[in-house]
Amino acid sequence: MQPIPVTVLTGYLGAGKTTLLNRILTEKHGKKYAVIVNEFGEIGIDNDLVVGADEEVFEMNNGCICCTVRGDLIRILGGLMKRKDKFDAILIETTGLADPAPVAQTFFVDDEVRQRAKLDAIVTVVDAKHLLQRLADSHEAEEQIAFADIILLNKTDLVSPDELAAVEKRIRSINAYAKLHHTQKCGIEIDKVLGRGAFDLDRILELEPEFLGEDHHHHDDDVQSYSFKTMRPLSHERFQKWMGDLVAVKGPDILRSKGILAFNDEPRRFVFQGVHMLLDGDLQLPWRADEPRESRLVFIGRNLNREELQAGFERCIA
CATH class of the missing domain: 3.40.50.300 (P-loop containing nucleotide triphosphate hydrolases)
Structure with a gap:
């Protein structure tokens, strides 16, 4: 073989x-x-x-x-x-x-x-x-x-x-x-x-001569990941305003942001991607009838506050 x-x-x-x-x-x-x-x-x-x-x-x-x-x-x-x-x-x-x-x-x-x-x-x-x-x-x-x-x-x-x-x-x-x-x-x-x-x-x-030996890998412990989800539909306008305000202040600390979001009155999922201040997103595949319309959002970065992000995310609920 x-x-x-x-x-x-x-x-x-x-x-x-x-x-x-x-x-x-x-x-x-x-x-x-x-x-x-x-x-x-x-x-x-x-x-x-x-x-x-x-x-x-x-x-x-x-x-x-x-x-x-x-x-x-x-x-x-x-x-x-x-x-x-x-x-x-x-x-x-x-x-x-x-x-x-x-x-x-x-x-x-x-x-x-x-x-x-x-x-x-x-x-x-x-x-x-x-x-x-x-x-x-x-x-x-x-x-x-x-x-x-x-x-x-x-x-x-x-x-x-x-x-x-x-x-x-x-x-x-x-x-x-x-x-x-x-x-x-x-x-x-x-x-x-x-x-x-x-x-x-x-x-x-x-x-790296020790490549086949013991693993001495170390992580950047300053980097944290915060994830949020909700089954309640979001407002597109509120989400756009929140993300615009957020990256204006915290953009340098946000290494990565990404999400799959369900907006009210919209049959398609919104796929969102971000790197620092650069944000991109568009409507893609429709939500299937047999799947939950759950919005999921992830931030990876430094000096981020989970409670502030959670509160901002919840303000986007329609």
């Missing part, structure tokens, strides 16, 4: 990982992928943002994929590889706060996984507009670049040519070997990120 190729999609919060994953899943490639999505926080949203593979998405949340849920990752991989319906490849989208090294480590330290799966590449998506700021305040952002085999320098339309050159120079100072692509909304041919056979264990061991 040939080992199943595994691609790890990583990158800091809001860089565009889910956008890339959806591009892969909606391409007409005739292949079947199993998808593992990990989130940071107690309410899962990313699973519902992944399109076209509902029955093959395996979700883990409330923990970093590189630490507390590694056992879950090994169990899910083991279960996938024993199924009768076979997959062409497995895609793992890590939380934006994950150090990819321990994720890659899983494919070498667990015997069953090592025999049945092969790490094909670590693909890192970086946000051209916010990367320099992330590198200044996040160890994980630097690790994600250092361990990458392929880098998508995304959101290039949001920066000037000089800013883009500075960002690329900084990336190359961390990782001179990875294949680098400039993208907007992660627009790239799928064969440039999948099936590359790009993971090089020797290079990783040179970068």
Whole structure:
């Protein structure tokens, strides 16, 4: 049996990982992928943002994929590889706060996984507009670049040519070997990120000699995740005003915001995404008749006050 190729999609919060994953899943490639999505926080949203593979998405949340849920990752991989319906490849989208090294480590330290799966590449998506700021305040952002085999320098339309050159120079100072692509909304041919056979264990061991030994991964403990949900319909106008006021004051501290919202008198779900002061959202699929119209909202950042966010969210109820 040939080992199943595994691609790890990583990158800091809001860089565009889910956008890339959806591009892969909606391409007409005739292949079947199993998808593992990990989130940071107690309410899962990313699973519902992944399109076209509902029955093959395996979700883990409330923990970093590189630490507390590694056992879950090994169990899910083991279960996938024993199924009768076979997959062409497995895609793992890590939380934006994950150090990819321990994720890659899983494919070498667990015997069953090592025999049945092969790490094909670590693909890192970086946000051209916010990367320099992330590198200044996040160890994980630097690790994600250092361990990458392929880098998508995304959101290039949001920066000037000089800013883009500075960002690329900084990336190359961390990782001179990875294949680098400039993208907007992660627009790239799928064969440039999948099936590359790009993971090089020797290079990783040179970068981190203890890679196959004990895991000494540390988290940025300043980052917190707050999640809110309600079954009561929201007012679109109130939500827009609240978010506008909120990012005007707390934007620098909000690393990531995202939600799936049910507005009154609106049959479609509103999918909301934010990175610092940049907010985006649109109406997407209709709510199904058999599913609860539950609004879920997540904030990830520093110096955030749960009670203030809760009160603001409740003021949006219609």
